[in-house]
Amino acid sequence: xxxxxxxxxxxxxxxxxxxxxxxxxxxxxxxxxxxxxxxxxxxxxxxxxxxxxxxxxxxxxxxxxxxxxxxxxxxxxxxxxxxxxxxxxxxxxxxxxxxxxxxxxxxxxxxx
Amino acid sequence: xxxxxxxxxxxxxxxxxxxxxxxxxxxxxxxxxxxxxxxxxxxxxxxxxxxxxxxxxxxxxxxxxxxxxxxxxxxxxxxxxxxxxxxxxxxxxxxxxxxxxxxxxxxxxxxx
Numbered sequence: 317x318x319x320x321x322x323x324x325x326x327x328x329x330x331x332x333x334x335x336x337x338x339x340x341x342x343x344x345x346x347x348x349x350x351x352x353x354x355x356x357x358x359x360x361x362x363x364x365x366x367x368x369x370x371x372x373x374x375x376x377x378x379x380x381x382x383x384x385x386x387x388x389x390x391x392x393x394x395x396x397x398x399x400x401x402x403x404x405x406x407x408x409x410x411x412x413x414x415x416x417x418x419x420x421x422x423x424x425x426x427x428x
Numbered sequence: 429x430x431x432x433x434x435x436x437x438x439x440x441x442x443x444x445x446x447x448x449x450x451x452x453x454x455x456x457x458x459x460x461x462x463x464x465x466x467x468x469x470x471x472x473x474x475x476x477x478x479x480x481x482x483x484x485x486x487x488x489x490x491x492x493x494x495x496x497x498x499x500x501x502x503x504x505x506x507x508x509x510x511x512x513x514x515x516x517x518x519x520x521x522x523x524x525x526x527x528x529x530x531x532x533x534x535x536x537x538x539x540x
Binding site: 361362367414416417418419420421 | 461463470471476483486521528529532533534
């Protein structure tokens with residue numbers, strides 16, 4: 317079956333630090349890959365996505381590249397802000413049924 | 429920017445009672461979903477709905493669960509006889525296509 321593994325948190329950073337959250341997946345076929353973000357007290361927001369190998373998704377300074385050879389979709393941001401403090405979820409959807417499979421989530425705290 | 433909305437934000441109920449969780453998807457979306465997240469666990473797919481019928485459901489979605497789109501705008505999840513283990517955050521999602529899903533803020537259900 318499909319599964320997503322992402323690095324465990326919590327991750328604590330200082331403002332302007334570089335952020336990487338690792339995500340690897342197992343899937344049959346060619347899934348689409350997503351990062352969702354959950355800010356405190358809010359729901360899941362789509363952050364970025366990539367639908368095929370070598371695609372790069374980007375939004376709000378975050379980037380992730382769909383690496384088929386390493387089955388990975390690591391999230392990166394070059395300079396984090398306090399407002400980036402949130403829980404980040406990696407997810408995939410199978411093109412057969414499109415239901416999302418989520419990773420466990422990584423809590424990121426950015427300190428001023 | 430249009431959003432998926434969910435009501436109530438919190439619900440407390442007694443074991444064995446029926447609950448109905450309500451969602452208003454984004455207006456031009458055609459695909460609808462329910463997910464849940466038990467505290468400390470991954471977000472799990474429950475059911476997908478398209479063209480007024482269930483397209484896919486998980487093992488969790490047993491006979492005590494049902495979904496309905498009663499009036500063309502609301503999308504509801506009913507749990508007929510709640511159990512303690514139904515306590516979770518329930519997320520509704522919708523999409524214009526199957527590929528990208530937009531989530532609501534969630535309803536936190538507590539079964540006592």
